[in-house]
Amino acid sequence: MNNRRMLNKTDFEDFVDSLLRAGITVIAPVRREQGGEKVEYRPIHSPAEIVLSGQPPVRPLKEVVFPPTEPLFNWKQTKASVQIEEVPTEFKETVVVGARPCDAAALEIVDKVMGWDYRDELWFGRRQAVTVLSLACPQSDDSCFCTAVGLSPESTRGADWFMSSVDGGFEIEILTPKGEKLLERCKDRCRETKGRTNAMPSLDAKVRANLNIDPGKVREWLEKHFDDPLWSDVALRCHGCGACAFVCPTCHCFDIVDELDGIGRGQRRRNWDACQPALFTLHGSGHNPRKDQTARFRQRIMHKFNIYPARFGEVLCTGCGRCIRACAAGMDLISILSEIDRKSAEEGA
Amino acid sequence: MQELRDLAKKLLLDKQVNAILGYEWDRRGARPAFITEAGDCDRLVFDHRCVQNLAAYLSPRRANIAQLGRLAVVIKACDARAVAGLIRENQLKREDLVLIGVRCGGVVVNPSDSEQLNAENIAPRCVGCEQREPTLADHLVGETQSAPVGKANRDLRLSEIEKLNPEERLSLWTSLLSQCTRCYACRQVCPMCFCERCIADKTQPAWIESSPHSRGNFSWHLTRALHLAGRCVDCGECERACPAGIPLGLLNHKVARIVASRYGYAVSDDPSRETPIGSYRLDDEQEFIA
Structure with a gap:
């Protein structure tokens, strides 16, 4: 068995729906409530909300593992005694659908400092709970420069599944044990495939033209x-x-x-x-x-x-x-x- | 454009100023430019993409800018209201600045927006603006402009919100403000947010919680809106700068309308005009005391 699968569009949506029905949190790019064309990574309620094309979400994926604000512990004080109540370091299973390659890679890069002199329990607790399905980048603009920092619009770094849009669905590369575990949930819907059928033209050259440095x-x-x-x-x-x-x-x-x-x-x-x-x-x-x-x-x-x-x-x-x-x-x-x-x-x- | 460049050159060559603060083209539209050499003055530009309010750079607390020395600043009418505010509130001395007023017929929302200004892409804050050129200026440059015309309009948006009942309004703002991560872009780009130590940065006591949860975010944005009552110049920079897309200008615009109706006051570019918050009149509304 190789690690490549094909999933057609309807099966993909059914798969996302089955995750939601199983009580798994699914996060994907969706339109901002009052923001016109702008998208953000948000928990979804239905696969119909997912927006995989266009500009990347305004905010990156990091808040899924590192929220803008989070409690470290609660405390209570009675006279001279202080009681500390710990916060949980285990988190609910979460699947990110349609992460941009630049966002998925960032998680691995930041892992290094979060596990350096001290292992950040909250960061790694969420990292453990989150499975990242990234998507070959569908659109770049004049601010993109991933190719100048060792990545690319098709970089698989940090992803558990790497998805590429192909005619009628997605070609999926299963990259990690976490990714394999998730595959169990949609085994019946996928079929094995050898490689790219008709991959989208790469944005590589366009991004490289923005910035080419060492x-x-x-x-x-x-x-x-x-x-x-x-x-x-x-x-x-x-x-x-x-x-x-x-x-x-x-x-x-x-x-x-x-x-x-x-x-x-x-x-x-x-x-x-x-x-x-x-x-x-x-x-x-x-x-x-x-x-x-x-x-x-x-x-x-x-x-x-x-x-x-x-x-x-x-x-x-x-x-x-x-x-x-x-x-x-x-x-x-x-x-x-x-x-x-x-x-x-x-x-x- | 040549008029602006020639004037800037003359100001530098005559040593009337040490630097010109204006606009230049970048890869992605207009951006602020700091020009210290007469030979670089040809970089200066002005058109409807020059949206930034450069008065934000004039705070005496911007140590690296103060080091440049005496400045000439390119200002639109809305920017001039901010310069007047800074003078009125003793942050600047009029004689320390050379003000280059530019005639303006409205700007787009983002400096990287279209090369053509039209009713679709004009910044909503410009629709209804009655001032084509600043009164507070040493020089005036540019062609005569016609009044901006646009489809979006802040008053319309405000009246839609005013139609909501209090619960609906609370839920709208709870949802909008939940997007705030407290990057303080709104405060930093605001020419009137010049406090040495912002109340949001104080920790003993922490009047405003720095956490970006609902309580902290409401405290921050409502405090800021009230602190700008009768002071906000409606340049829209806070809203443009907000990476979360929160329509902060609406809060300030609402407060400005209250100040206008209760105190008959509109922010102007006349530094000698007293403000409602900085003055006292016997006939001020005071029914809230009784």
Whole structure:
């Protein structure tokens, strides 16, 4: 038996429906309630809601395993004694249908830091519960650059199933034991297949035309240019909000806060945080080691293209382009990386 | 365009300013430009894709921009209202800035939108705007513009929402605000959100919970709307910047209409005009006290 299957469109919808009926949470790209053409990953109630074509969801898949806010524990205080109530670290079975390759890959990239010096129980608890069915990317735009960071519109990384749209249905590549387990649920509906019947034309060349760089060269340049006029020039435009980080599939910083639910009881929660607002590094003393936007913006680029590669062997970016689409100030990572690439070539010559 | 570029060049060459804050083309439409060399002034552009309110960059707390020195800023009429607000609230001194007013017949929603402005793609906030050029300006450039015409209109949308009963309205905003992840793009792009320390960032006590749950999000957005009462210049930047697509401009527009009906006040680009929140009149409405 090989690991490729064909599933026609009706059978695919029946399969999704059967997952829902089995009480499994299914998350897929769906239209925003009030947002016109925009789509987001959301739990669905019917396979008819799924939108697999068009632009990628505005927000990435990360919130499925790393919610914008989540409790770490509940506490109660009576006089001097404090009782802690743990939160569950096991989660309900969830299947993501139609993840973009750039989103699926991000989960594996972030696994490295989440399991590094401390194993993040909540991240891995959800990772364990989630099966990811990604789909060969159906559409790119002028913000996409996955091919410049070692991925592609047909990258299977991070996926349990990799689906390609073919005439009348999907060709499916089963990639992991989790994927095989899910296959059990639709064995009767699939048939084996050798390979691509009539795959869609790849978007590869189109994405490559947006940006073609060597992340290794970028890293070498960054290593030598902690101080460079590039940082102060580019950062002038940045407003210092967290939009880029919050739509980024790989940004994973968080803040921890205590909130009261009433007198003597409350929750400790963790919330998404971002390195561009000044508050991120502001000390209690009033001192801020990243004193201005120049320092803060440099940090964003350094972390993704120098620090993370140094520690984990790859860049913290999947080229999804969401930061470019989301930025109100027109900060453009493609332009910035091209500029670094150009400077690097100039200095190397 | 040449008029703008020539003026910018002259301002730099005569050393009237150290930098020009205007717009330039990027791969994806118009974006803010900071120009310090006269030779770069030909990059400056202005048309209906120059949607950003550059007054947001004028806060004295933007240390890296303050370092550039004396600035000339390209402003539309709505942007001029923000500059006036900053002067009125003692954030800027009029004499420290050179204001290049541009005539404007409305803008699109996103700087990467179409090269043609039409009734379909015009920003809803521009429909009904009566000001083609700022009064608060040292120079005025550009061709005369006609009044913007468009199909979408904020007042229409507001009156639809006003028709809902309170439960329906609560459920609408609960659903919209549940999308907020507290990236604070709304605050950072807002020229009138210049507080040294935003109330949302205070932790002792934490007046506004930073968690993006319903309680925290309602506290944040309603506090912000009230803090902008009689101050919001209706530039629409908060709504454009919101990655969650929350129609934040509607909240501010509603508050502006209340301020207009109760205090007869509309935000203007006259810095000397007193604001309802910054002044006191014996005939102010005060039935809520009795």
